[in-house]
Structures are given as C-alpha cells and as structure tokens.
Amino acid sequence: MRTENKPTIYETIWTSKKCLAFISLVIVLFCFWNFGTELLFKVNPARDSFEIGYGTMFARDSVNQLREGFKIPMNPMNFSLNKYQPPIFFKSIYPSGYIPGENDVKLLEPMLLVFRNSVFTPESVIVKWNGFHVMSLVCHPRFWNASYSKFYNINFITYYKYHSAVCIGHQHTSDFGHWFLEVLPCFFAVPQWILDTSVIVVPHYKKYIVEHLSLFNITEDKIIFAEDTYLYAENLYMMHSNWCGDINQLLIQNMKQKFIEMFKLNREKPSKYVLYNRFNMSREIGNWQEVLDAIRTQHPEYKWEVGYNLITLAEQAKYFNSIRVFFAVHGSVLSNIIFMQKGTSVVELQMEKWLLSFIYLGGFTEVNMIEGRDASIMHIPVQKTNVDALYISRLITKAIEKLEN
Known part of the structure; x- marks a missing residue:
C-alpha cells in the first residue's frame, strides 16, 4: 500500500519563501511598469x-x-535664455586672443x-x-x-x-x-x-x-x-x-x-566702484598704487575702493551684487560676476594666456565685459608685474561709458 509523504516543516518554509519571492517580483514589475524608472532609483535609503x-x-x-x-x-529650468553679449576689447601693445561672437556660442544641453x-x-x-x-x-x-x-x-x-x-x-x-x-x-x-x-x-x-x-x-x-x-x-x-x-x-x-x-539679491541698485589686486598670489600687479592714482585722477567723481576677499558665499553674493564697476586681472575672483546685476561693467585684464571663462560668464549674465591684455603677466608664477597704469585707466573709462549707454 502506497503511503503519501507529507512535506517537512523545512520544505514548507522553503515553498513559502519561493511564493513570497514570486509575489514580490510581480509587485516590483507592476510598480516599474506603472511608475517608471524613478522608483527603481529611489529604493535605497540614505x-x-x-x-x-x-x-x-x-x-x-x-x-x-x-x-x-x-x-x-x-530639475526643471523654466526661463528664457539671455542673448549672449560679446565683450569689447580695448587694444594695447598686445593683441587679443579669440573673442567669441554672438554666432560662435553653441548651447550644449x-x-x-x-x-x-x-x-x-x-x-x-x-x-x-x-x-x-x-x-x-x-x-x-x-x-x-x-x-x-x-x-x-x-x-x-x-x-x-x-x-x-x-x-x-x-x-x-x-x-x-x-x-x-x-x-x-x-x-x-x-x-x-x-x-x-x-x-x-x-x-x-x-x-x-x-x-x-x-x-x-x-x-x-x-x-x-x-x-x-x-x-x-x-x-x-x-x-x-x-x-x-x-x-x-x-x-x-x-x-x-x-x-x-537664496540671498535676496537685486533689491538695491549697485553703487560700488571696486578695484581688485591679487595680493601675494600669481598675477599680482606690482605698481598697484600707481594704477589707483591714475584711475582716481581720471575719474575723481567716483569713490574707488580696493576690493577684498570674503569668507562665505552669502557675503560674496551681497558684496558683488552691490558693485557697479569692477576691475581685476584674470582670476577666480571674477567668478563673482554671477552675483552682479544686469548692465553693470567688469574690466578683465588678460595675461600671457588668453582664457574665455569670464568672457562667457559676463556674456551669459548680461554684464558688460571690457577686455584688456598685458602679456607680460605670467599665468602661474607667484610674482609681481608692473603694468601700464594709463592703459588700465582707459579700460575703466570704457567700462563707465558702457554703463551710460
């Protein structure tokens, strides 16, 4: 007479686990089909x-x-793109590098x-x-x-x-x-x-x-x-x-x-006229006092102040949002152009290298970019270089004229 073998407790548990696994798979596939891939990426807790x-x-x-x-x-980005504004190059004894025009800027998604x-x-x-x-x-x-x-x-x-x-x-x-x-x-x-x-x-x-x-x-x-x-x-x-x-x-x-x-910017009109030197860094202007004197003599109607480094991002944002005209040799301080208001002016003095990052930044954010060049300024070495103070003063004049236009 044939006897029927009953499943052991271990076999019963194993069978139950397989059933649960199958049900879980069906649920995951259902969610994936109905809610898309985003659910798949979100399952890992922090x-x-x-x-x-x-x-x-x-x-x-x-x-x-x-x-x-x-x-x-x-994340969605819903706004109209600004029209790129090419910079103005004011010639010195050194030629400009490549200056991208309106038709040269291609939007990469x-x-x-x-x-x-x-x-x-x-x-x-x-x-x-x-x-x-x-x-x-x-x-x-x-x-x-x-x-x-x-x-x-x-x-x-x-x-x-x-x-x-x-x-x-x-x-x-x-x-x-x-x-x-x-x-x-x-x-x-x-x-x-x-x-x-x-x-x-x-x-x-x-x-x-x-x-x-x-x-x-x-x-x-x-x-x-x-x-x-x-x-x-x-x-x-x-x-x-x-x-x-x-x-x-x-x-x-x-x-x-x-x-x-974030920083509640653009609530007051910009009013500061700031001149910045890279003290104790590469690309420092050696005859800085001569440059200050030339600019203050040429434009005594404005209160020219020497720029300084700030600690926090919020401080940088507020400070640069209050600036109407800003001058600096090419360097990371010019990243703060992003905080400046539409129609303000920046004078960038390029060096032996000709770099485009801040030309693009000003052009994309509706800031007037005035470009000059002194190729005797080296990019990397930490050293002082004397510049043509009258040339810098003329660059500042162009920046002020652009404000008035």
Missing part, C-alpha cells in the same frame, strides 16, 4: 549610501570614449546620466577591464600621455563600494573657478532625492566645497575627497556638460536665478 564593502579588478592602460549611461530627468555597477575615479573616469573611459579628454591632462594606449600594461585596482554616488567634473574639479562655474551649477540640476541617497565624490578637500554643498543639505560626512582612489557604485550619477572654461549657459543662468532667490 544610510545605504555609505560604504558597503570593497572589491578588486584588473584594467588595461587604454583611454576610451565613454558612451554608456542612461539619461534621467533633471546638459544631461544627467546614471551608470550601473561601475568602477570610477573621483575625476569622473569610469574604469573597465579594457581601460579608462572619459566623456572628454578636456581637463583630463593625466590621460594625455601616450603611455595610456599600451594595451599590454595591466593595472590591479582595489576599490570601495557604495550603493549610490554622484561624481561630476574632471581632474581640476576642486579648483575654485572650475568648481564654481562648471561643477556647482550641475548640482542645482540634480534632483534632491539623488543627493539625499548618495555620497558625493570630488578629488580634493576644500572648505568652499563643503560650504557650497551644504546648500543642498549635504553634510561633510557624505563627501568623499580622494584623488588617487578607485570607487564602485551600483548607481553612479554623472553630468554631461561643458568643461574647462566652456561654461554651460543653461546651468549658469539657472544657478544665478537660484542665488538671487
């Missing part, structure tokens, strides 16, 4: 953003174009991308077995060396693992000008739920990065500062945008609008 382990891999020393990534929605299960560096380089993958070699000079094309060279890599990470920028991300004009604007476009559930990865520690990210309720313990480190993220968020001086007009205008709201 505590899961931190380190979850480590791993190892091999990678070849080749450099490749990064072509993967899924485009996901950014920024894109927020997510990469799945990726090993990467803090410089926004994704690493795979066949080598290093970058969106662009611009601002990635460590990958310009021909040695990276040697496929027989194998690197052994150890990496830290995270559920979710945001890594935006390039090799010079932590430098103030690059950070403030190229990287920070991207964060205003990243949805808050991504920032809440991710670690933020940048190459170097800077106090201003910690301060700026606090605008998005990002605490310092969620920021990873690590130059020569490899990381892994199940969800890696990166931005496709302009880098290395070619700033993105859409992101810049959006950030300016956010700053106006």
Whole structure:
C-alpha cells in the first residue's frame, strides 16, 4: 500500500519563501511598469549610501570614449535664455586672443546620466577591464600621455563600494573657478532625492566645497575627497556638460536665478566702484598704487575702493551684487560676476594666456565685459608685474561709458 509523504516543516518554509519571492517580483514589475524608472532609483535609503564593502579588478592602460549611461530627468529650468553679449576689447601693445561672437556660442544641453555597477575615479573616469573611459579628454591632462594606449600594461585596482554616488567634473574639479562655474551649477540640476541617497565624490578637500554643498543639505560626512582612489557604485550619477572654461549657459543662468532667490539679491541698485589686486598670489600687479592714482585722477567723481576677499558665499553674493564697476586681472575672483546685476561693467585684464571663462560668464549674465591684455603677466608664477597704469585707466573709462549707454 502506497503511503503519501507529507512535506517537512523545512520544505514548507522553503515553498513559502519561493511564493513570497514570486509575489514580490510581480509587485516590483507592476510598480516599474506603472511608475517608471524613478522608483527603481529611489529604493535605497540614505544610510545605504555609505560604504558597503570593497572589491578588486584588473584594467588595461587604454583611454576610451565613454558612451554608456542612461539619461534621467533633471530639475526643471523654466526661463528664457539671455542673448549672449560679446565683450569689447580695448587694444594695447598686445593683441587679443579669440573673442567669441554672438554666432560662435553653441548651447550644449546638459544631461544627467546614471551608470550601473561601475568602477570610477573621483575625476569622473569610469574604469573597465579594457581601460579608462572619459566623456572628454578636456581637463583630463593625466590621460594625455601616450603611455595610456599600451594595451599590454595591466593595472590591479582595489576599490570601495557604495550603493549610490554622484561624481561630476574632471581632474581640476576642486579648483575654485572650475568648481564654481562648471561643477556647482550641475548640482542645482540634480534632483534632491539623488543627493539625499548618495555620497558625493570630488578629488580634493576644500572648505568652499563643503560650504557650497551644504546648500543642498549635504553634510561633510557624505563627501568623499580622494584623488588617487578607485570607487564602485551600483548607481553612479554623472553630468554631461561643458568643461574647462566652456561654461554651460543653461546651468549658469539657472544657478544665478537660484542665488538671487537664496540671498535676496537685486533689491538695491549697485553703487560700488571696486578695484581688485591679487595680493601675494600669481598675477599680482606690482605698481598697484600707481594704477589707483591714475584711475582716481581720471575719474575723481567716483569713490574707488580696493576690493577684498570674503569668507562665505552669502557675503560674496551681497558684496558683488552691490558693485557697479569692477576691475581685476584674470582670476577666480571674477567668478563673482554671477552675483552682479544686469548692465553693470567688469574690466578683465588678460595675461600671457588668453582664457574665455569670464568672457562667457559676463556674456551669459548680461554684464558688460571690457577686455584688456598685458602679456607680460605670467599665468602661474607667484610674482609681481608692473603694468601700464594709463592703459588700465582707459579700460575703466570704457567700462563707465558702457554703463551710460
């Protein structure tokens, strides 16, 4: 006589688990089908953003174009783009460099991308077995060396693992000008739920990065500062945008609008006339008093004051929002143009290098840009250089005339 075998308690539990797993899968597929991919990205709570382990891999020393990534929605940016205003170049004994005109400025649509299960560096380089993958070699000079094309060279890599990470920028991300004009604007476009559930990865520690990210309720313990480190993220968020001086007009205008709201700007008419020197830094003007005397003699009707460095972003915003005319040799202080009001004037003295970042910034934010050049001023060395004080005074005159037009 045949006897029926009853399932054991362990078999019953196992069968129940399989049923629950199947039901869970059906629910997930239903939600995914009805609510889209955004739900899939939101499931990790904030505590899961931190380190979850480590791993190892091999990678070849080749450099490749990064072509993967899924485009996901950014924060909406609803405003009309300003018409780009080309600068005015006032000739000296030195010729100008390239000056982009109205028809030379092309709008690059920024894109927020997510990469799945990726090993990467803090410089926004994704690493795979066949080598290093970058969106662009611009601002990635460590990958310009021909040695990276040697496929027989194998690197052994150890990496830290995270559920979710945001890594935006390039090799010079932590430098103030690059950070403030190229990287920070991207964060205003990243949805808050991504920032809440991710670690933020940048190459170097800077106090201003910690301060700026606090605008998005990002605490310092969620920021990873690590130059020569490899990381892994199940969800890696990166931005496709302009880098290395070619700033993105859409992101810049959006950030300016956010700053106006945050710091309650544009409520008083600008009235300050400010002259700035890079004391104890590269590109310092040596005959500074002579320059001040020449300008004050030429335009005694204005109260000219010497500019100074401020500590917090809010202080910078209020100060530069009150400036009507501003002068400086090319440098990161000119990033504060973004706080200046429409129709104000900036005089930028270019150096032996001719760089476009602040030309674009003024042109995108409706600030009058007056460009001069003294090619005897070196870009990198920390040294004083004497300049033609009368030439600087004539540049200031042009800036004032532009105000009156």
